[in-house]
Amino acid sequence: MIVTYNWLKEYVDFALEPEELAHRLTMAGLEVDSMERIGYGMDSVVTARLLTVDRHPDADKLTVCQVDYGRETVQVVCGARNHKAGDLVALATVGTVLPGNFKIKKSKIRGIESCGMLCSEKELGLAEASDGIMILSDSCALGQPVFDALGLKDVRYELGLTPNRPDCLSVLGVAREVAAMTGRPLNIAQPALAEGGDEAAACTSVTIEDPDACPRYAARLIRGVKIGPSPSWLVRKLESVGQRSINNVVDVTNLVLMELGHPLHAFDFQRLREGRIVVKKAAEGESFRTLDGAARQLSGNDLVIGDGQGPVALAGVMGGENSEVVPETADILLESAYFNPVTIRRTSKRLGLRTEASHRFERGCDIAMVPVALNRAAALIAQVAGGQVSRGMIDMYPRPLTQRKIVVSVRRADEILGLDLKLEDIHGHLCSIGLEAHPAEERHSESLVVTIPFFRPDLEREIDLIEEVARLNGYDRIPVTMPAGRMVCHMPAGHHKGVSRLRDAMVAAGFRELVNYSFVSPESWDRIGLAAGDPRREAVRILNPLTEEQSVLRTSLVPSLLETVARNLSYQNQDLSLFELRPVFLPAANETLPAEKWRLCAVVCGRREPEGWAQNNQKVDFYDLKGVAEQILEMFNVGPVSWDAETVESYLHPGKACCLRKNGDVFGSVGEVHPKVLAAFEIDQPVFLLDLDFEQMLAAKSRGSVFSALSRFPQVARDSAFLVDENLLFRDVQEVLDKACGPLVEECVLFDLYRGKGVPDGKKSLAVRVRYRSIDRTLTDEDIQKAHDRIVRALVDRLGAELR
Incomplete structure (x- = not known):
């Protein structure tokens, strides 16, 4: 935003020097990025009278002028055509340095001496273009510096505003801040608007079809205008900013x-x-040519201003060629409206079309300024272009907005700012920037009820008002204190503690942790072969994704981990032990936000031991990850689980994988990744994967660790081998052993599996070792025999096993 010193002075009669004003604006939160002086250092450009204007003897397009600037008369060669004897002009005397570092020297032009230069507005930096030299009013004193005579000395400030301050995207908004910081009144001139002729409502109409996108639309009709150049004061004012x-x-x-x-x-x-005017949404795919001559393809979400047959402007962004003001225009329909910032921002961003209008509308304009700006512009148009303003204003405001009210407490403000402010201090600060405040009705309440005007959409909470108080009171008045250091004993929640323990356990087991993006491609579920009805396919879609590859929230960690494996293998990192412990996002029924469920996913591939001179090059297998899973389950005291090889995930190899069950519920899986899935990720070696539901694992946690005294009596081991059916799983054997083992059994393990000579077809031999020990005595052979016979009978009776 660009403002000038003189323009601000029209609103506030302050006495700050330009440098002090820049400092005060910056300290008030309106950072001054640059300050440029206009006309300063150019006092050698003075008003002068043309005494004679003669043709150059050797050049038809040049004139030789005798110029009097009060102190002396000099001769100047000029190339312009718009001057004559008697005109008052701007003379740059010898030694003047004009904008662009152009120094005026005494010279000869086509043999004629020239001692100075007659300047145009462009050469003085007052305009971007000009047709000839600057002709001044006869009221200017001879020899006076031109910038003083015309009141053009000024200072231009370029402000770097933050997006939350749309109120300062105007001279009035910045002047309001200057009035607050200087304690001077804000002077707003009321336009003198003369109406006549027909009623505007009888000649035209306004219809709002989408009041959510356009809450207010006002218009005035001005007839009989004459389009032409603007007066110099208007041109200079615009060019100054x-x-x-x-x-x-x-x-x-x-x-x-x-x-x-x-x-x-x-x-x-x-x-x-x-x-007539119709405010509506555009037709999908509709083409519209804007004022810049470009044809725009509109979307059904774009808001347009239409006439009776089609769009004539892209609402809040740019007008159309089919309704622009041309030299032949005689009647003007002047629009002043308020548009939903989200609608304008979406359209401007989609079309890549940024304008001064869209810059303001998408940040939030003042809906109460609609009629004020309209009347101001109508009065100025009647002044500079003639014409008559029709009687009455069309103001469509179907659902008037209500102003927000916020309560601010003196005690809260003092606590945050470290100050000792009074109610009157806060009241004065807030009212100085145009807010309305009055004491709360509660007795003995040191609080203010503040009504927020529409030009401050950024003020939404009490803390916003406290920030305004700090800014207006002066950041330099906030006391400097050392931050308080408090020792707080923080007990982490069980979930956080469990995450930390599990992460440490995985690192201790030799794994490296990954942190992948939570966004994945919808094609990920096809790559890991999820079934069509799998609920994990119902991923939450991101409204504004950066790429299609990151357009949905992940419901599984598997795709991200396999992509990481593929990337590492492509860089010849063959031996991998990786894990990720992060949440997945599953849609929740009747809930806006998805449910976040933490999962552990780990992979291993390549060699079991690192490369070295003494190694056997053994590869990792299923049992490496199974051992990690057992270690985790033991660490979290998850009671006995079953390993179900009949139910496996789609991305695991049948026969080389299993699911973990607790009380019938599946809470994890482990196994070799399916070859088809490996091919989808371009992985050319076996990969083993572990996937655990961390939430379910915590829920399945048994009682905490209990200490059992060590027995000081000796143990006795008995080994037995049984012939069982080939299809019998050890899981079934384990269930029978758990029920048959009595209090004397310390441990029961499978230590051998044999198929071959001596074992019939369709059978296999399982060798079980049972360790017996008592906590209070030495066991006798009779005690051990009874206990062991009970175990053997159970296996024979329930599983049809044969003792070898």
Whole structure:
């Protein structure tokens, strides 16, 4: 945002020097990025009178002028055509340095001496273009510096505003801040608007079809205008803030935009079909040519201003060629509206079209400024372009908005700022920036009820008002204190503690942790072969994804981990032990947000031991990860689990994988990754994967660790081999052993599996070792024999086993 010192002075009669004003603005949160002096250091450009104007003897396009600037008369050769004897002009005397570091020297032009230069507005930096030299009013004193005579000495400030301060995207908004910081009143001139002729409502109409996107739309009709160049004061005012003059009507709308911060648009009323305005959403795929000459393909989400037959402007962004003001325009329909910031931001971003209007609308304009800006612009158009403003304003405001009210406490403000402010201090600060505040009705309440005007959409909470108090009171008045250091005994929640323990256990087991993106591609579920009805396919889609490869929230850690494996293998990292312990996001029924469930996913591949001179090059297998799973289950005191080889995940190899069950519920799986899945990830070696539901594992946790005294009596081991059916799983054997073993059994393990000579076809031999020990005595052979016979009978009776 660009403002000038003189323009601010029109609103606030302050006495700050330009440098002090820049400092105060920056300290108030309106950072001054640059400060440029206009006309300073150019006092050698003075007003002068042309005594004679003669043709150059050797050049038809040059003139030789005798110029009197009060102190002496000098001769100047000039190439312009718009001057004559008696004109008052701007003379740059010898030694003057003009903008662009152009130094004026005494020289000869086609043999004629020239002692100075007659300047145009462009050469003085007052305009981007000019047709000839600057002709001044006869009221200017001879020999006076031109910038003093015309009151053009000024200071231009470029402010770096944050997006939350749309109120300062205008001279009025910045002036309001200057008034607050200086304690001077804010002077806002009321436009003198003369109406006449027909009623505007009898000549045109406004219809709002989408009041959510356009809550308010106002218009005035101005007849009989004459389009032409703007007066010099208007041109200079616009150019002082970086705007280019177009014509008198458009310049007025741009002036009001910079002055009040509210965008306006002027339509050629005669080019509006059916003479009316309709605010509506565009038709999907509709083509529309904007003022810059580009054809735009519109979306059904774009808001347009239409006439009776089609769009004539892209709402809040840019007008259309089919309704622009042209030299022949005689009647103007002037628009002033308020648009939903989200709608304008979406359209501007999609089309890549940024304008001064969209810059303000997408940050939030002041809906109460709609009629004010409209009347101001209508009065100026009547002043500079003639014409008559029709009686009455069309103001469509179907659902008036209510102003927000916020309660701010003196005690809370003092606690946060470390100050001792009074209620009157806070009241004065807030009222100085245009807020309305009055004491709360509760007795003995040191609080204010603050009504937030529409030009401050950033003020939403009490803390926002406290920040305003800090800013207006002065950041330099906040006392400097050392931060308090408090020793707090924090007991982490069970979930966090479990995550930390599991992470440490995985690292201790030789794994390296990964942290992948939580966003994945929808194609990930096809790559790991999830069934069509698998609930993990119902992923939450991201509204504004960066890429299609990161467009949904992951419901499984498996795809991300396998992608990491593939990437490492492509870089010749063959021996991998990786894990990720992070949440997945599963859609929850009747809930807006998904459910976050923590899972552990680990993979191993390659050699079991690191490369070295003494090794046997053994490869990792299923049992490496099974051992890790057993270690984790033991660490978390998860009671006995069953290993179900009949139920496996789609991404694991049948016959080389199993699921973990607790009380019938599956809470994990371990096994070799299916070859088809490996091929989908371009992995050319076996990979083994462990996937555990951390939440279910915590829920299945048994009682905590209990100490059992060590027995001081000896143990006795008995080994027995049984012939069983080939299809019998040891899981079934284990279940029988768990029930048959009595209190004297310390441990029961499978130590051998044999198939071959001496074992019939369809059978296998399982060797079981049972260790017996008592806590209070030495066991006798009779005790051991009875206990062992009970175990053997159980296996024979229940499983049909034969003792070898």
